[in-house]
Amino acid sequence: MMILSLHGGHNASAALICQEGGRIRALCIESERIDRVKMSCGCERYNNDDFSPAAKSEWIRTRKSDLSMLIHHLLNEAGATCDEIEKIVLSQNTDTARLPQALHHLPVQYIRHHHAHAALAYYTSEFDEALVIVCDGSGEKLDDGFETQTAWSCQGAEMKQLLGTCKKSTYNMGIGNAYELYTYWLGYGYNGCGTTMALASFSHEKPVSAQKIFTYSPNGDVFLNPQWVDVAGHVSRTGYVKQGTMAYNQAHEQMLRSVSLPEGYRLRDRQEASVQPEFIRMAADIQHATEDAVMFYLQKAKDCAPFHSQLCMAGGTFLNCNLNSKLRALPWVKDIHVPTAPGDGGLALGGALAAYFMTHERCPVEQTAYIGTAMRDVELAVNDTLCSEQPDNVYRAAAELLAQGKLVGWCQGRAEFGPRALGHRSLLADPTRKETPDRINQMLKHREPFRPFAPAVLEERYSDYFTGTLPIPFMLETRQIRPEMTGVIPAVCHVDHSARVQVVSETNCPEFYALLKEFDALTGTGVLVNTSLNRNGEPIVDSGEDALVLLRQGMMDALVINNRIYFQKKEH
Numbered sequence: 057m058m059i060l061s062l063h064g065g066h067n068a069s070a071a072l073i074c075q076e077g078g079r080i081r082a083l084c085i086e087s088e089r090i091d092r093v094k095m096s097c098g099c100e101r102y103n104n105d106d107f108s109p110a111a112k113s114e115w116i117r118t119r120k121s122d123l124s125m126l127i128h129h130l131l132n133e134a135g136a137t138c139d140e141i142e143k144i145v146l147s148q149n150t151d152t153a154r155l156p157q158a159l160h161h162l163p164v165q166y167i168r169h170h171h172a173h174a175a176l177a178y179y180t181s182e183f184d185e186a187l188v189i190v191c192d193g194s195g196e197k198l199d200d201g202f203e204t205q206t207a208w209s210c211q212g213a214e215m216k217q218l219l220g221t222c223k224k225s226t227y228n229m230g231i232g233n234a235y236e237l238y239t240y241w242l243g244y245g246y247n248g249c250g251t252t253m254a255l256a257s258f259s260h261e262k263p264v265s266a267q268k269i270f271t272y273s274p275n276g277d278v279f280l281n282p283q284w285v286d287v288a289g290h291v292s293r294t295g296y297v298k299q300g301t302m303a304y305n306q307a308h309e310q311m312l313r314s315v316s317l318p319e320g321y322r323l324r325d326r327q328e329a330s331v332q333p334e335f336i337r338m339a340a341d342i343q344h345a346t347e348d349a350v351m352f353y354l355q356k357a358k359d360c361a362p363f364h365s366q367l368c369m370a371g372g373t374f375l376n377c378n379l380n381s382k383l384r385a386l387p388w389v390k391d392i393h394v395p396t397a398p399g400d401g402g403l404a405l406g407g408a409l410a411a412y413f414m415t416h417e418r419c420p421v422e423q424t425a426y427i428g429t430a431m432r433d434v435e436l437a438v439n440d441t442l443c444s445e446q447p448d449n450v451y452r453a454a455a456e457l458l459a460q461g462k463l464v465g466w467c468q469g470r471a472e473f474g475p476r477a478l479g480h481r482s483l484l485a486d487p488t489r490k491e492t493p494d495r496i497n498q499m500l501k502h503r504e505p506f507r508p509f510a511p512a513v514l515e516e517r518y519s520d521y522f523t524g525t526l527p528i529p530f531m532l533e534t535r536q537i538r539p540e541m542t543g544v545i546p547a548v549c550h551v552d553h554s555a556r557v558q559v560v561s562e563t564n565c566p567e568f569y570a571l572l573k574e575f576d577a578l579t580g581t582g583v584l585v586n587t588s589l590n591r592n593g594e595p596i597v598d599s600g601e602d603a604l605v606l607l608r609q610g611m612m613d614a615l616v617i618n619n620r621i622y623f624q625k626k627e628h
Contacts, residue, residue, distance in 0.1 A: 060127070061405065062147070063403035064150035064151060069405070092602075094112065099121055102115055109309075113306060133430060146166050168196045171215075173195075174188045174208045174210075175407070175409045178215065186393070188367075188368040192371035192373055207220075207276075207353070228279060241321065251507060254506060269345040272352055275356070346376065367391075367392045371399070405473070431468055432599070454574075467603050478565065482589055490546045493505070572584060
């Protein structure tokens with residue numbers, strides 16, 4: 057049975073699943089990788105070099121299209137045709153008018169937004185039972201309002217909802233919305249929550265009580281406290297009416313920045329330095345309050361199903377690595393799982409899995425992050441500004457470049473599913489050089505200088521560099537760097553000596569593992585800097601052609617595509 061599942065909101069995605077050999081195999085591609093508009097809802101392909109929010113907002117408004125391009129790309133990757141699809145699954149009111157005519161005859165099943173999130177979190181885990189928490193900005197519109205937090209008890213193939221928090225309007229803000237609100241105040245814009253989390257790490261002060269920022273009800277509902285900041289009242293008084301989606305919505309952002317801020321806070325102008333006491337305090341306040349609010353909600357869910365010992369999480373809130381690490385540390389939690397795409401990009405795959413397991417017994421779902429577009433070899437034109445070579449051992453050759461301090465793009469196999477580059481569409485560098493972060497920012501990323509870069513470490517060398525248990529291997533938890541190693545790998549050490557770690561094994565990522573082994577043999581360092589291969593504001597590259605554009609513009613020193621290394625031609 058082949059199911060095609062589609063999500064047409066922001067972070068639009070398409071997934072195909074089928075059962076082979078007693079397991080579920082999947083392919084899943086986010087629209088942004090194809091149309092090149094970050095967090096796209098499914099548009100025509102972007103043909104602009106301006107990745108500003110205003111430019112992307114206009115493109116989404118005027119160039120939103122049907123989902124034919126995305127579906128065609130997915131079917132091509134699967135080597136499948138429309139005739140092989142037996143069912144269509146749609147999430148979050150995805151309009152059937154966006155389906156190609158060739159699919160209109162197929163049966164359609166709708167899966168709720170939070171149900172899809174929860175299904176992705178649970179069914180991609182290896183747990184036979186789990187408590188599942190979903191927390192995001194806003195989900196499906198139900199009779200009681202918009203979903204914002206839900207909890208689920210899962211055993212075998214069965215999923216049972218335990219709790220559900222709904223907000224009455226867009227501006228009756230839950231946990232995820234509150235974090236976004238602070239991020240707007242801090243000037244980081246839509247999709248900037250990771251920067252807020254990074255800034256919070258600079259704090260050494262006691263944060264504001266979470267009970268000031270949020271209200272807590274006996275049944276587990278958590279909302280932004282209107283006595284702290286009255287967003288809904290402000291919207292009512294101004295007569296503001298939101299138009300379009302949240303994605304890069306300049307009017308929506310400006311409205312949220314015009315709210316009266318709590319005492320002691322102030323708006324950060326985008327040109328101001330971030331690392332200032334008042335901004336650090338704001339970031340730390342919302343980080344601490346979010347952790348406290350999620351803990352409160354989780355305890356309410358645990359009270360409903362005390363027998364669970366494992367925890368799964370989904371929704372954009374759980375891209376917060378520090379939060380995930382604190383949930384793992386809870387006394388009753390035996391293990392945790394967060395899927396590689398906990399945000400809305402995962403809804404297509406989550407919807408497909410939810411629909412499948414409604415009528416089938418539980419079986420394993422293939423455990424891999426690499427279910428996107430395959431990396432294909434690229435031929436250069438005779439008059440290209442680039443040249444290439446194919447060494448006998450591409451891993452050794454790439455490791456030598458990295459040991460020389462070069463920035464190396466690394467493109468192998470199928471693209472990662474989700475927002476993290478995990479060694480298939482990555483920019484890599486030597487972590488032992490203090491200048492590495494500045495060089496990456498100058499050449500490619502152009503992001504806030506205080507934001508840390510992540511380490512990828514050989515699984516067998518993990519305990520040499522980091523403390524604590526092995527994290528989820530998808531860069532979704534933080535760990536402390538051992539004190540004696542902070543000076544050894546300074547390029548991945550944040551201000552609080554933490555790092556968002558990717559653990560690499562021969563099983564989960566063999567090509568990247570082989571490169572790390574060569575770098576370790578050459579330098580004695582089993583760690584590399586691993587950041588996503590993209591310009592600031594642009595999606596991660598999907599194809600070899602996408603990656604070569606960056607190399608031609610001088611944004612890295614070398615690029616490896618499969619077994620070939622590409623360079624800029626030297627001028628004579």
